[in-house]
Amino acid sequence: MACCQDLVGLNGRLAVRSLDVENLGGWDLAVLLTTAVLGALWLLVDRGIPTSFQQLEMSPSALAIATPPIDQTADVDGPRWQCNDALQKTLRERGLMMLHGWSDEELFRRALKVEDIREGLNSFMEDSNILSGTQASLRCRPRDGGNPKIAFMFLTSSGLPFAPLWEKFFEGNEDLYNIYVHAKPDWLRYVGFDGSMGIFWGRVVPSGNTNRAALNIVEAERRLLANALLDDPLNEWFTLISESCIPIQNFGYIYSKLNATNVSRIDCGYFPKSRLVASRYGVRGEGAMLPEVPLSKFRFGSQWFSIRRRHAVAVIRDTKYWPKFKQPCRRIEACMPDEHYVQTLIDNADEGSCHGTPTFVSWNGSVGGHPQSFGLTDDLQLLIDGMKTQQEGRYFFARKFRPEVLGSLLNLTDLLFR
Ligand SMILES: *[C@@H]1O[C@H](CO)[C@@H](O)[C@H](O)[C@H]1NC(C)=O
Ligand SMILES: *[C@@H]1O[C@H](CO)[C@@H](O)[C@H](O)[C@H]1NC(C)=O
Ligand SMILES: *[C@@H]1O[C@H](CO)[C@@H](O)[C@H](O)[C@H]1NC(C)=O
Ligand SMILES: *[C@@H]1O[C@H](CO)[C@@H](O)[C@H](O)[C@H]1NC(C)=O
Numbered sequence: 001m002a003c004c005q006d007l008v009g010l011n012g013r014l015a016v017r018s019l020d021v022e023n024l025g026g027w028d029l030a031v032l033l034t035t036a037v038l039g040a041l042w043l044l045v046d047r048g049i050p051t052s053f054q055q056l057e058m059s060p061s062a063l064a065i066a067t068p069p070i071d072q073t074a075d076v077d078g079p080r081w082q083c084n085d086a087l088q089k090t091l092r093e094r095g096l097m098m099l100h101g102w103s104d105e106e107l108f109r110r111a112l113k114v115e116d117i118r119e120g121l122n123s124f125m126e127d128s129n130i131l132s133g134t135q136a137s138l139r140c141r142p143r144d145g146g147n148p149k150i151a152f153m154f155l156t157s158s159g160l161p162f163a164p165l166w167e168k169f170f171e172g173n174e175d176l177y178n179i180y181v182h183a184k185p186d187w188l189r190y191v192g193f194d195g196s197m198g199i200f201w202g203r204v205v206p207s208g209n210t211n212r213a214a215l216n217i218v219e220a221e222r223r224l225l226a227n228a229l230l231d232d233p234l235n236e237w238f239t240l241i242s243e244s245c246i247p248i249q250n251f252g253y254i255y256s257k258l259n260a261t262n263v264s265r266i267d268c269g270y271f272p273k274s275r276l277v278a279s280r281y282g283v284r285g286e287g288a289m290l291p292e293v294p295l296s297k298f299r300f301g302s303q304w305f306s307i308r309r310r311h312a313v314a315v316i317r318d319t320k321y322w323p324k325f326k327q328p329c330r331r332i333e334a335c336m337p338d339e340h341y342v343q344t345l346i347d348n349a350d351e352g353s354c355h356g357t358p359t360f361v362s363w364n365g366s367v368g369g370h371p372q373s374f375g376l377t378d379d380l381q382l383l384i385d386g387m388k389t390q391q392e393g394r395y396f397f398a399r400k401f402r403p404e405v406l407g408s409l410l411n412l413t414d415l416l417f418r
Helices: 029-046 053-060 061-068 085-093 104-128 162-168 185-191 215-231 251-259 275-284 307-316 341-347 378-392 403-411
Strands: 005-012 013-018 149-158 177-182 235-242 306-308
Touching: 104 215, 104 307, 149 215, 149 251, 162 403, 177 215, 185 306, 215 235, 215 307, 215 341, 235 307, 275 378, 306 307
Parallel strands: 149 177, 149 235
Antiparallel strands: 005 013, 235 306
């Protein structure tokens, strides 16, 4: 991962630096502190620091040690913490697979701060005409930075059965994407991390439980967005992927489609007459969504999206809609905030910017509100061909596939990525 650009605004002076891992000496106190922590980590490593999550769980202090100090000077000097490559590298070398060890509170504090500073930089750059460009969030990319990237955010409760297929999909596009994994702690406990996760190694974000229909799914989405925003200023598209989801187009196709417009790919349907939507709307109690969210503003759509950076920022900054959606639901099965919250927020905050989910799903023979899932008895070649061409190739991904079809799919990569 080529994360090493650091945007530093000092008294209005603007500097874009690269953190040289070998040359930390010139950095200020905050970096010295980080270095000290790395040193402490190093000592612990030699004494046998845990090398798997399971061991980590048995010794929570290890995670605390892996956590960089809260950088007070950063409030003045800019988002130094964004350049956490050195720390990540050390964690990785030492066999820890987490991106960092911050609490949610600390994560959001940092992510919001970075965005505030970026916007400051934006206006500075605009004023002085340093960079010209049309897309707000592209204006402040580091001067020596590369192309905007797609943040692939894997939200899983059971594992990553299609990891080998994703690896093939990503091959050759190393500078154009980042990976983030939110994994149910139960799963992490059992999988035994031994470095065999390939490109997913070191990309797990501190995660919480996730349950169908529950609020904690949206909490996981927000956590993923905050991590991806903070991790790399070049992340421009934030794409949510489930464990049963596969890519059905090649990387270049998806990238160029995303890069061709400035909209988000998300469903923000409006169904004022639907009884289902009315019951979802009312599930927190009569009037509970008012006045911020009248029924006319309530949106419905697939959880699986690919949203723009400005929308990802809107989600983590939001203090208007989230308190409404966060209220407890009276019937959990009608709660489903993952099909309403982000959809409602984006459509109301930035009208006309929802352009439909990028993820194909089939509701044929749906049971218990679950979509159709494809297995060994299905004609995958025929199905995939149909999914790829449907509506002029508007779908980039498809679900749900059962884990046992991995082998068959690996045999179909010519078709998948043609
Ligand atoms: C982005 O798209 C929206 C909606 O299509 C449009 O109104 C807006 O002008 C665009 N912004 C830029 C910076 O291109
Ligand atoms: C993305 O789109 C911009 C503006 O249309 C274009 O200049 C740029 O070359 C595109 N980037 C890539 C990597 O295709
Ligand atoms: C779902 O059913 C429709 C109508 O019977 C059919 O045209 C379509 O191909 C089916 N889709 C899948 C993915 O099986
Ligand atoms: C994949 O293709 C190979 C070579 O044609 C074949 O031997 C194998 O059985 C196929 N695997 C699956 C799961 O279809």
